[in-house]
Amino acid sequence: MRSSRPGRRLALVGCGAIGSLVASLLEKRKSSFKVTALFDVNVEAAQQLSKKLKSHPVVCKELRQVFPKCDWVLEAASVKAALVTAEASLKNRKPIIMMSTGAFLLNQKKLTQLAQKQTTKLYLPSGALCGLDGVKAARQIGSIESISITSTKPPKGFFGAPGLTAKQKGKLEKSKSAFYLYQGGVKGAIQRFPANVNVAATTAIASQMPGRLKVRVVADPTATLNQHEIRVVGQFGELMTVTRNRPSTMNPKTSALAIQSALALFERLENYVEVGS
Numbered sequence: 240m241r242s243s244r245p246g247r248r249l250a251l252v253g254c255g256a257i258g259s260l261v262a263s264l265l266e267k268r269k270s271s272f273k274v275t276a277l278f279d280v281n282v283e284a285a286q287q288l289s290k291k292l293k294s295h296p297v298v299c300k301e302l303r304q305v306f307p308k309c310d311w312v313l314e315a316a317s318v319k320a321a322l323v324t325a326e327a328s329l330k331n332r333k334p335i336i337m338m339s340t341g342a343f344l345l346n347q348k349k350l351t352q353l354a355q356k357q358t359t360k361l362y363l364p365s366g367a368l369c370g371l372d373g374v375k376a377a378r379q380i381g382s383i384e385s386i387s388i389t390s391t392k393p394p395k396g397f398f399g400a401p402g403l404t405a406k407q408k409g410k411l412e413k414s415k416s417a418f419y420l421y422q423g424g425v426k427g428a429i430q431r432f433p434a435n436v437n438v439a440a441t442t443a444i445a446s447q448m449p450g451r452l453k454v455r456v457v458a459d460p461t462a463t464l465n466q467h468e469i470r471v472v473g474q475f476g477e478l479m480t481v482t483r484n485r486p487s488t489m490n491p492k493t494s495a496l497a498i499q500s501a502l503a504l505f506e507r508l509e510n511y512v513e514v515g516s
């Protein structure tokens with residue numbers, strides 16, 4: 240089923256939990272995508288990954304250095320880094336896979352126009368979430384009446400979030416029962432919990448109704464898994480999905496399924512037969 244088309248040199252921007260595991264597994268699977276360049280603000284993370292990979296990708300000291308060395312870019316850094324990375328990739332006509340989907344939602348118009356102008360694609364993987372195929376189908380005919388996402392994680396998954404109040408920080412350490420950290424719109428959620436609500440951003444983008452999406456973020460000291468629950472009601476009927484993800488061992492904010500979702504996207508790009516909408 241696999242093609243052996245040229246033009247599969249891949250640059251990674253961000254060599255943390257997602258970047259490093261995706262790179263290792265692409266190599267293990269003998270994917271036609273070859274990691275040829277790495278960029279990370281933590282140069283040591285990029286150097287360590289380069290040593291681990293058989294392809295020994297070049298470690299770049301600046302973002303702009305990756306573009307002559309790649310045909311594709313995988314952004315797996317942060318919401319803050321993702322806008323700059325996406326703009327530079329599109330300007331260099333390199334298709335980009337963006338894991339930090341919150342950055343896309345906050346800059347949707349600008350990035351969509353740039354992708355169109357440069358005739359270069361921008362991919363937003365499903366990440367840690369199931370059900371986006373249904374959300375996209377649900378809006379094809381008739382209206383979506385309500386849409387919500389509730390993300391629940393163990394407290395350590397929220398440590399260091401920029402939007403935590405002093406009271407919430409204390410509760411994360413001490414509370415024995417689940418409590419809401421956030422209830423509101425998706426843009427506020429991204430600003431307060433950028434590393435935790437990419438799934439909400441991706442849902443908002445898939446629904447094309449960011450203003451209607453209700454986001455709830457819950458810390459639960461009894462939880463061992465990262466859970467995301469979507470509910471959609473519309474003319475099509477009702478849709479409910481619950482995804483319970485094992486957190487990545489490298490980064491408890493990130494679910495293992497998010498890493499696997501990036502791998503599934505690379506598989507889709509390689510295969511001649513596609514399944515799912």
Ligand SMILES: NC(=O)c1ccc[n+]([C@@H]2O[C@H](COP(=O)([O-])OP(=O)(O)OC[C@H]3O[C@@H](n4cnc5c(N)ncnc54)[C@H](O)[C@@H]3O)[C@@H](O)[C@H]2O)c1
Pocket residue numbers: 252253254255256257258278279280281284314315316317318319320338339340364365366367368433434435437438441489490492493494497
């Ligand atoms: N779409 C989803 O469902 C989903 C799921 C999980 C994580 N994510 C997002 O994917 C991104 C990566 O996640 P992760 O778990 O690999 O994070 P991580 O913290 O394990 O790794 C991020 C790496 O990026 C590097 N980095 C930070 N800023 C950078 C910059 N400006 N330029 C280059 N490198 C930079 C860091 O040094 C680190 O090595 C995060 O933004 C995260 O929120 C998305």
